[in-house]
Amino acid sequence: MxxxxxxxxxxxxxxxFGKLQPKSKSQEVGLSCHSHKLMLYNDIIAQSYAGGFHMLPLGLRALEKLTHLVDEEMQAIGGQKIAMTTLAPESLWQTSGRWAAAGSELFKITDRQKHQFCLGPTHEELVTKLLANIAQVSYKQLPIKLYQITRKFRDEMAPKYGLLRGREFEMKDMYTFDSNEETALETYNGVCGAYNRLFDRLGVPYVKVAGATGIIGGSLSHEYHYFADVGQDSVLMCERKVFLTLCSKMGFAHFPTCHHKQFCATNSSNSIFMIIIFYQLNVLLCGDHELIIYIYFFLFVIHNISDFHMGCYGLGITRILQATLEALSTETGIRWPGLIAPxxxxxxxxxxxxxxxxxxxxxxxxxxxxxxxxxxxxxxxxxxxxxxxxxxxxxxxxxxxxxxxxxxxxxxxxxxxxxxxxxxxxxxxxxxxxxxxxxxxxxxxxx
Amino acid sequence: MxxxxxxxxxxxxxxxFGKLQPKSKSQEVGLSCHSHKLMLYNDIIAQSYAGGFHMLPLGLRALEKLTHLVDEEMQAIGGQKIAMTTLAPESLWQTSGRWAAAGSELFKITDRQKHQFCLGPTHEELVTKLLANIAQVSYKQLPIKLYQITRKFRDEMAPKYGLLRGREFEMKDMYTFDSNEETALETYNGVCGAYNRLFDRLGVPYVKVAGATGIIGGSLSHEYHYFADVGQDSVLMCERKVFLTLCSKMGFAHFPTCHHKQFCATNSSNSIFMIIIFYQLNVLLCGDHELIIYIYFFLFVIHNISDFHMGCYGLGITRILQATLEALSTETGIRWPGLIAPxxxxxxxxxxxxxxxxxxxxxxxxxxxxxxxxxxxxxxxxxxxxxxxxxxxxxxxxxxxxxxxxxxxxxxxxxxxxxxxxxxxxxxxxxxxxxxxxxxxxxxxxx
Structure with a gap:
């Protein structure tokens, strides 16, 4: 047209408007990484409050391209896109046990009827309720792979590094449902494949690292990392750079599958930051109370599916956006991954x-x-x-x-x-x- | 690819999953319009809480198409897309006087540092602060037309009709800045033109009605309406259907420009619902304290622009989505506007x-x-x-x-x-x- x-x-x-020049030095206070500075100085983003940023025209164009890229990869593995509400009823988070567990990281809100909600930092509770409310689910429809790309909220104690650690941010979260461990593992590997293609297309060097599962529980987890100076984690690599682990979270003893003798001698530690986590919950209906969202799965018994495996796959979209700039840019010049340049x-x-x-x-x-x-x-x-x-x-x-x-x-x-x-x-x-x-x-x- | x-x-x-069948009759309680029923029964949307809805795959595809359509029309008139934060600091809303004025319709939130925020139902405060913080603005850069399509929040007393009157919803809001009344009116007419093209492309019959400006103040306002049985407003039309007004808000005396004698005799009143409002604030710096967001404009004096005209143009995206279905569908079958069919x-x-x-x-x-x-x-x-x-x-x-x-x-x-x-x-x-x-x-x- x-x-x-x-x-x-x-x-x-x-x-x-800023004539593309760095602004006053006083604005540099607290800007501890160059991607944050470059994005502010060049009107890619603008600060709204501590940890909250407006996306300006150039930044939003890049974000929308990245979103499109993620859509392509998620839909290529059968992902169906939805958009769940931002507000999540307290009752659901009480049921899962995370209302207390997430503590002050949750933004909590009370409506005019005195009902409490939180602003969803993630949507396990809502998506399981959504599925539980569906009239009929059969084995034939599995695996189900639902995902969304929406704004999430986390009341960080110390927001910093701009979009790398903010209080509201764009996240892709996918939730998958399988009927047995074997297909759940296939689904898991399928998502890994999609992530690999996504990061390959972005063209910024990355590593895939075995990760810890954290408070969400679960049996299997990987993280993708970019190399940069501002990160809080380190990775350990064996000599052939095939097997990696996070030294801040896992000791050598937990190093999963490396059999290269040279590992300890050459543990090249690199300062990096994490850009995503994904994990899988193996939901068994035998009453495993450690699983935070078990309660809704009894409904799947009604659906005649006795053994249910859920996977949760997150991807920090705004975080990836800035992380690529942190990895590629010079001190004075922004360098975009070609595909998402505004x-x-x-x-x-x-x-x-x-x-x-x-x-x-x-x-x-x-x-x-x-x-x-x-x-x-x-x-x-x-x-x-x-x-x-x-x-x-x-x-x-x-x-x-x-x-x-x-x-x-x-x-x-x-x-x-x-x-x-x-x-x-x-x-x-x-x-x-x-x-x-x-x-x-x-x-x-x-x- | x-x-x-x-x-x-x-x-x-x-x-x-619902086998495309209406669900139990008990679910019909409170569903007072057929588009709401059709969207729930056919898994276009799913209720998350009272007034909050998940967009399911079909609904989200339609929403994304509608968003794309709005993007095209906004950018064709020089609109630049941004995305402002959901959280808006209390101090800004206090300054504008709307923290109290909006009352219990605001969702208010307190963070871990005891700072208060509201979830933005609209963004006049944030966008004026954004512009005020920009280092340099000159006459040559005007008009500036910034818009966003983001999720908004309003704690409705009585949410109903599904997406027509919900508590969280997608809205397009555009903010324009002109240096004199003449170009401001050009901008206003430009946006009208874009809206006309948008509604023409959707292909659902509509009327453009002179509207009231409400608590936001301002000098000029129009609304676009679809005809339907569930609306709360009525329009009065003159015989030639050229001039229209809202009878619930304006009496005959205020009927702006109709000179057809037949008007009073044929005032065909139609039950409809409002789908959008847009309005213009003529911001003059002579201390007009009725203008709720005047406070930030003193900064434009620093920018050497002494007379500033701001326009605010809203468009309820999720509301339009369901409104088109309400207007087109049969009792049992959804009918989409062709361009946004999933x-x-x-x-x-x-x-x-x-x-x-x-x-x-x-x-x-x-x-x-x-x-x-x-x-x-x-x-x-x-x-x-x-x-x-x-x-x-x-x-x-x-x-x-x-x-x-x-x-x-x-x-x-x-x-x-x-x-x-x-x-x-x-x-x-x-x-x-x-x-x-x-x-x-x-x-x-x-x-």
């Missing part, structure tokens, strides 16, 4: 002068040609600050980390026209004809 | 028998051909309940309101194959060859 492909100008974009292409026409108008017109025409390609709709930005030199605007493009910059210099108005294309990650510069440029643009992957 | 085009089977879909095509292969497998295979092959078209990815469902007759499954297709049903009967296995295509809205049946069917499918509009 052509009417919906309008041009985007830097002078009109909301992130440009915009792919940044066009800089030559400065005002005798032919200033012509350069801007050429930039607009090029933008139109590019955005006629469906995969580039909304992906092109024109830096129309025509009073600034190309070099000055390149500094901004570099800081914001647009993957590709196209400079319209003198040669862009010659015949045949030549465009200067800069790949931000490699800083490689190539001159291209329009045909070459279009062929190049067709190769850019978007979501 | 072919790997992400997987087939969808009815037997695996979550909405099928799935477009429902394939029913002939029942088990000597050639049962062949029919299912043909259905799968047809589904693959259809979903290879980009606009039909995810839009095709196969009813693989092969133990049921075609007629029995048609009843379910009709109740769920899939726009198009394709029946694979005896002729579908002949050479050349013939497919029976039923258009749900008109109940028109056509036999088509595969080529004809594909040409037909290419015409189906999706978003």
């Amino acid at each position: 052509a009417s919906y492909c309008h041009r985007r100008y830097v002078s009109r974009l909301f992130q440009n 915009h792919q292409i940044y066009i800089i026409p030559k400065k005002d002068g005798s032919r200033g108008e012509d350069y801007l017109t050429a930039a607009e025409s090029l933008s139109d040609s590019l955005t006629q390609r469906r995969h580039l709709q909304g992906e092109v930005v024109i830096d129309d600050r025509m009073n600034l030199t190309i070099g000055r605007r390149q500094v901004d493009a570099d800081r914001l980390g647009y993957p590709y910059t196209i400079i319209l210099g003198v040669k862009a108005l010659e015949s045949p026209a030549l465009y200067e294309v800069v790949e931000t990650a490699t800083r490689e510069t190539t001159f291209m004809s329009k045909d070459q440029l279009m062929a190049f643009a067709d190769q850019i992957q978007t979501i | 072919a790997s992400y085009c997987h087939r969808r089977y009815v037997s695996r879909l979550f909405q099928n 799935h477009q095509i429902y394939i029913i292969p002939k029942k088990d028998g000597s050639r049962g497998e062949d029919y299912l295979t043909a259905a799968e092959s047809l589904s693959d051909s259809l979903t290879q078209r980009r606009h039909l990815q995810g839009e095709v469902v196969i009813d693989d309940r092969m133990n049921l007759t075609i007629g029995r499954r048609q009843v379910d297709a009709d109740r769920l309101g899939y726009p198009y049903t394709i029946i694979l009967g005896v002729k579908a296995l002949e050479s050349p194959a013939l497919y029976e295509v039923v258009e749900t809205a008109t109940r028109e049946t056509t036999f088509m060859s595969k080529d004809q069917l594909m040409a037909f499918a290419d015409q189906i509009q999706t978003i």
Whole structure:
């Protein structure tokens, strides 16, 4: 629909208000990682309160792309997307025993009828009640894989690192239901596969680590980690980097399957942070009271399914977003994973002068040609600050980390026209004809 | 990406658990409109608590399509999408005077540091603070149009009618900033135009009515209404149906611009419900204390913009979703606006028998051909309940309101194959060859 492909100008974009410059030094207090600083300085996010952040246009575009990517991978393994309520009745959390267990991390609220609720930090209680209320469930319908991507709430004692440890955040949580251990393990491995593909597509180096299961209980758990300096956990790797574990949570004794003798000698400890956890509850109906949400499963007896295995798979969406920036960015320049960069292409026409108008017109025409390609709709930005030199605007493009910059210099108005294309990650510069440029643009992957 | 085009089977879909039948009569208590019943019975939504609903797979697909439609229209008029926090600090709402004014409709919460927040029912306070905190704003950047589509919270005294009047709901709210009255009016008319296009594309008859501005104040306001039996408002229309007003809120005396003499004689009163409100605040810095959020605008003086006009434009997304169903559906069958139907095509292969497998295979092959078209990815469902007759499954297709049903009967296995295509809205049946069917499918509009 052509009417919906309008041009985007830097002078009109909301992130440009701060002139793309770091703000006052006083704002740096408490900003202890560079991704947090970069996101604030460049109007990717804005702080609303301690631990709560608005997503500004660039940040939200990246978040929506990441969400789409997760949707694709979850649906490829048969995940069905739902959206549960934010408010969760106290009675359910009392029944599960987590009203007290989660303690002051729960945001609690009382309505005008004096009923209590919490703001869901996770939805095991609600999803099991949802299934329990369904009239009929048969073995044939299993496994059931329900997931959502919604805002979650946790009253962190010490929120920090921006989106890495906030008090409201976007999370993907999937809940799976199987009738026996064997298929439950298949489901578990299926989700691992989806996560692997997701992280591969993001293109940021990661490791998959055997994890602890925590207060939720359960028998099996893995975490995915990015390497960075600001993390609170360390991973231990064996020499071949095949088997890993968290040294902060598990001792060597628990190291699950590494048989490489060299392990202890080379335990290369790396400071990292955790980006996700997922875990599985093996729900058996023999009255295992350690399982926090057992109470609803008696209803599955009514459904004639006597042995029920539940899996819970979380993924911190906003956390992943900032974590990729923490891993990829430089001290002064944001670097996005290509697939989720807010915009792919940044066009800089030559400065005002005798032919200033012509350069801007050429930039607009090029933008139109590019955005006629469906995969580039909304992906092109024109830096129309025509009073600034190309070099000055390149500094901004570099800081914001647009993957590709196209400079319209003198040669862009010659015949045949030549465009200067800069790949931000490699800083490689190539001159291209329009045909070459279009062929190049067709190769850019978007979501 | 072919790997992400997987087939969808009815037997695996979550909405099928209730066997597509109305549940027990006891559940009907309090269900006072048919769209609410239809959405509950057919697993479009599920109640979580009084006034709070989970969106199940079909409902969420429709909601995501509607969201996409709204995004297109908002961005076509230069809207930039953001996402503000759900929690809003008490201090801001105290400053605006709405902490007390909104009274018990606000969900209030206290964190572990004893700071108070409310769950945002709307975001005027937060968005003005966001702008006030921006380092530099110049006249050249105006108008600024920021919008979000997020979950809002309102502690309704008497939640009812499902999503029409719930306690948590999805809302689009846009906030615009202009430097003078003339451009502010242009912005206002621009948003009206976007709303008109949105409602035209949904294809459900509506009226645009001059509205009251309510506690938020402001100078100009319109509402869009659908006609239905369950509404609480009435509209008065003049004979030519050009000018309308709400009789519950405004008397004849206030009827704005109707000059048709016949008006009083024919005041055809229609029971309807309101689906949106939008309004404009003309913020003048001469100390107009009636304007609830004036306090932040002194910061715009720092930005050297002495006269500031703010517009606030709301749109109840979940409310529109159910309102369209209330307007279109029959007592027993859901009817979706075509563009936001969860799935477009429902394939029913002939029942088990000597050639049962062949029919299912043909259905799968047809589904693959259809979903290879980009606009039909995810839009095709196969009813693989092969133990049921075609007629029995048609009843379910009709109740769920899939726009198009394709029946694979005896002729579908002949050479050349013939497919029976039923258009749900008109109940028109056509036999088509595969080529004809594909040409037909290419015409189906999706978003």
